[in-house]
Amino acid sequence: MPSLTSFAAATALLGQAVYAGPPLAKRAVPALAQVINQKALNVLPTVPPASDYNASSNPWVPLNYTAEALTDKPFHVYDDAFLDILGPNPTFTILAQTPKDPIFHEAVVWYKPTDEAFFVQNAGNPDAGTGLNKSAAIYKISLKEADAVKSSRNAVGKVTVTEIPSNPQIPNPNGATQYKGKLLFAAEGQGPNIAPGLFVMNPVAPYNTTVLLNNFFGRQFNSLNDLAINPRNLDIYFTDPTYGLSNNFRPAAGMQTQVWRYNDVTGAVQVAADGFIMPNGITFSPDGKYAYVSDTGIWRNGLELGNPSSIYRFNVMEDGTFENRKTFAFVDTNIPDGVHVDSKGNVYAGVGDGIHVWNPSGTLLGKIYTGRTSANFQFVGGGRMVIGGETQLFYVTLAAEGSFVEKYL
Ligand SMILES: *[C@@H]1O[C@H](CO)[C@@H](O)[C@H](O)[C@H]1NC(C)=O
Numbered sequence: 001m002p003s004l005t006s007f008a009a010a011t012a013l014l015g016q017a018v019y020a021g022p023p024l025a026k027r028a029v030p031a032l033a034q035v036i037n038q039k040a041l042n043v044l045p046t047v048p049p050a051s052d053y054n055a056s057s058n059p060w061v062p063l064n065y066t067a068e069a070l071t072d073k074p075f076h077v078y079d080d081a082f083l084d085i086l087g088p089n090p091t092f093t094i095l096a097q098t099p100k101d102p103i104f105h106e107a108v109v110w111y112k113p114t115d116e117a118f119f120v121q122n123a124g125n126p127d128a129g130t131g132l133n134k135s136a137a138i139y140k141i142s143l144k145e146a147d148a149v150k151s152s153r154n155a156v157g158k159v160t161v162t163e164i165p166s167n168p169q170i171p172n173p174n175g176a177t178q179y180k181g182k183l184l185f186a187a188e189g190q191g192p193n194i195a196p197g198l199f200v201m202n203p204v205a206p207y208n209t210t211v212l213l214n215n216f217f218g219r220q221f222n223s224l225n226d227l228a229i230n231p232r233n234l235d236i237y238f239t240d241p242t243y244g245l246s247n248n249f250r251p252a253a254g255m256q257t258q259v260w261r262y263n264d265v266t267g268a269v270q271v272a273a274d275g276f277i278m279p280n281g282i283t284f285s286p287d288g289k290y291a292y293v294s295d296t297g298i299w300r301n302g303l304e305l306g307n308p309s310s311i312y313r314f315n316v317m318e319d320g321t322f323e324n325r326k327t328f329a330f331v332d333t334n335i336p337d338g339v340h341v342d343s344k345g346n347v348y349a350g351v352g353d354g355i356h357v358w359n360p361s362g363t364l365l366g367k368i369y370t371g372r373t374s375a376n377f378q379f380v381g382g383g384r385m386v387i388g389g390e391t392q393l394f395y396v397t398l399a400a401e402g403s404f405v406e407k408y409l
């Protein structure tokens, strides 16, 4: 541990705030970060009932903080280990903003060959309209343009957001990952007759698409939400909640809401896990031995506060089956939607106030605070991260790096 003198000198040099109490006292905190002492907040003068304050309320502002102070230094350190994830000089930029359309919603994904990030509009949001031409919109940005503005906090207007025409059109894409040099989307479908499915898209013009899977023995899925490829067996695992029904663009459940597994070599489709209300985000540890799946049952038909807003962890066996369901984390702000891991196995989720980060034991290390719902986000190579915030898009750089199926990039 550094001496207090050298610590004080280091932080004075950087001109940074220093947290004074235990147990987070011994390290320099980057300019855009602040320590939140959870221990000092364990006993509050008043604690409101759930009818006044709950998962859907505005993000928590700890006692003696303001929303402005939380936004001003958006990297919130709850555990020293978060400083290793941030590195000495993390950056945080608002890249783009729309007045109304929630185009920065889901399926954030990096396409390495052109160094672009793709993302999709929120199909369920009334502002996305009811026709597929609007609700199924896919967009992209150049990460070179994002890198150029990373030292400013607000770069709205400086980065081009381009809509791209998938063809044939992917019906309400929601989750995405890299797949054999292309992009693979989980799509929710539309109405009773346009089936959900897995769609491969050519990430360069003419953005042509191919359907990989759209049924289970002739039966429609509900509304595919998110997907991940296991780095060990390369099977595609995907979640199938009923958010198309919640958002009035798909019929009632035709099958149990669960996690599926698809082997694209043999064509086998099988269930990987059930016991969820709304299985949502999914990811694998870098070695493929753990699966993380979120259950956002707290939002199904409106808010049901007694339901999970949780991430579960499974062991992935040699044969690709899931075992040992374990409750990994319960989030304090809205739902854990998209879930991803870094190269060291730390787990990140998009929640009601930005991104929360846990170590592999489920201890909260820190938050990347956007002050608004982030349904999804992704590492986009080299310690860079693109965060969707519905009508705002964020760009973050830090020390941590994403975990990818390298040969599919
Ligand atoms: C909040 O501020 C009050 C007044 O300065 C102080 O007594 C209290 O200890 C502070 N609480 C926390 C958790 O910082």
Ligand SMILES: *[C@@H]1O[C@H](CO)[C@@H](O)[C@H](O)[C@H]1NC(C)=O
Pocket (backbone or CB within 6 Å): 050, 051, 052, 053, 054, 055, 056, 057, 058, 303, 305
């Ligand atoms: C949750 O809190 C909000 C206030 O932030 C309140 O309007 C709403 O009714 C609460 N919901 C429930 C189910 O208690």
Ligand SMILES: *[C@@H]1O[C@H](CO)[C@@H](O)[C@H](O)[C@H]1NC(C)=O
Pocket (backbone or CB within 6 Å): 131, 133
């Ligand atoms: C949707 O876009 C396609 C291709 O541009 C066009 O042919 C079609 O008429 C549009 N449909 C609606 C309902 O606007």
Ligand SMILES: *[C@@H]1O[C@H](CO)[C@@H](O)[C@H](O)[C@H]1NC(C)=O
Pocket (backbone or CB within 6 Å): 182, 200, 201, 202, 208, 209, 210
């Ligand atoms: C796009 O079209 C090209 C040329 O026909 C074809 O080689 C490629 O496989 C297509 N890609 C997808 C994802 O459909």
